Amino acid sequence: MLFYLALSISGSALPANEHDFIEGLLQHMTLEEKVDQLNQLGVQDTPTGPVIDQGELAQLPMSTVGSVLGAYGFEQTRRLQEQVVMRSRLHIPLLFAFDVIHGFRTVFPVPLAEAAAWDPALAQRTARAAAVEATASGVHWTFAPMVDIARDPRWGRVVEGSGEDPFLGAALASAKVQGFHGAGPPDPSFMLATAKHFVTYGAAEGGRDYNVADVSERTLREVYLPPFQAAVAAGVDGIMPSFNELAGVPLHSNTALLTGVLRNQWRFGGLIVSDFNAIWELSQHGIARGPADRARLAFNAGVDIDMASQTYRQHLPALVRNGEVPLTAVDDAVRRVLQAKQRLGLFEDPYRYSDEARQRANVLTPQHRALAREAAQKSIVLLKNTDALLPLPKHLRNVLVVGSLATDAEATIGPWALAGHPEESITVLQGIRRAVAADTEVVYLPGASPVSKEAENLNTVRQAARLAEVVVAVLGEQADQSGEARSRADLGLPGAQEALLRALLDTGKPVVILLMNGRPLVLSPTVRQAPALLETWFLGSEMGNAVADILFGDVNPSGKLPITFPRSEGQIPLYYAHKNTGRPPSGDGRYASAYIDEHWTPLYPFGFGLSYTSFSYSTPRLSAQRLASTQSLDVTVTVTNTGARSGEEIVQLYLRDDVASVTRPVRQLRGFRKVHLAPGEARDLTFTLDQGDFALLDSDFSPVVEAGTFTVFVGADSTTENHARFEVTDSRALSISGQSVPSQGSN
């Protein structure tokens, strides 16, 4: 409080006690000044630099702002902070918020890619590194992690989340929050985190961004809420409601979820910040009668901060004065904003995050680049490797690299790398050139881009392919073909890439496909024909090096898909944790829940990924065949590396409740573990399950364990049939107050 003691307000020094300080400050604030704290100014972002147009900046009514979105860099943030701290009556510092989604200046794999590493410790480390860089550049608050479960790859924002599964999603949500926090205050690399977009944004109908969601209460509680609950349990500082509506109620006016679930059930005491202009959009949804009504609906539902729309600033004071919004609720929201500023130490030193020396020392460091390379390696998924074509030898006569994405630096860093500099990334072509032996010739031809209508110089490409020992085709999406407002109805390779690939395959040369994309693609018969397929997503600053590490075998691939890859768009939504139905598709016969023109199974299931070695699994051994609902169960499996290389396997445990009072998914992920094994090495892994894992929500949505048999599967992906069976001998109601689901976390 030193800063404020020195300045003093209304001539009198503020109380030294932190609680009293906030209360004292509140007492000094006019209603308008309070509402200003709830006003977030949205400024334009560009991918390459800090960001507020200087002319516009001069016009900004900064004293009417409590937080700013999109500014970064010590100079920029310091200047803005000075305007507010020095010129406003109460000298309350600004909060600087930024979308630090997958790294900052050092760019890490996009979240969907990183989820393929199934590695919460890694997710925590990359979030930490991002926070170190962002906080050294003036940023206090990130709008991450994005924890939306997504089961529809048409939705472009699947790239920003952890995929289809709530258990994996919850584990990664919690890890990210811890990573952004680090050691916590008063460490100046502590960054506030926000879980978004609350909730069911990923359930947008037709996969069309911003579209309505209409999911059942059961699906809401079992699938969509758990990652948010995990983030809240991990101490997340903010929650951002989603743009869309759920069952007729926009999330920005959804009292039941914002106040009922978040505030009352989960006791969330942090900030609820609107999405960009979303309070204004309540009129578009057709539920607000006018501008003031938007403010009333959003604020009374529980939204503390208005991002960008200025609706609160214009209408909240009048709503308080005429009694439609309680002053106490405004005080509570303002108190939360001030407390956040206090936790960051901004009242003591408003400039402590805008530090030139810290920025220079901490941004794009060799350590962060090394972490980016490690994360990228671990995110790559080997989908196909016929006749062990991969890894390639580094000594080749020549290799042909084809596809514009091989040199596309923007796609390399991906769609949410606002502070990243594309030119600081290693593209796939650069990575390959660096990795091969000095006498290996690398020929590059773009051939086609994801937006080209026609392939370029196909004859030249054919000739070069005929001369090449091996062809590496880099195919997929540009960065702006995934992400916000980037829904696609056709999930095939866009542009003329398919024609290019056909020409390459027709030469008969071995073709390795590197897929660069932010979502599951629908891989055509042509793509499926290629002998080797690596899913390399958008991997960030070190993408090219990491891809080459895998391609040439310095690193053995270990990633597993965090989301199902369908065979065709018509199968969507397709996810492993589906229900059995009364006529399960696996059954024979005509009247089964299947298609007459497509398989019902995916092309690649959730959890799938190959290695350059092979692993075998023993049948699961159980500590008991029968147990009481209060007892825990150990499930042990022996995993053996049966191949000739050392490698890492992500061992997955799934559970099925065989008979229950409500229908259950055919299996649900309940544990995963990474194990590194030398050739021939075997290791026992034990997972412990307990009532939280056995429980379900009954027809009243109360958590219960029901007596009966369960099947536990342990294996390499979600289709494993390696199983054992046990019985829980008694039923039991669980008294877990405020829980939306029985348990979450990772083993």
Ligand code: NOJ
């Ligand atoms: C809109 C996006 O939906 C949200 O994820 C993001 O944090 C805000 N814009 C701010 O950039």
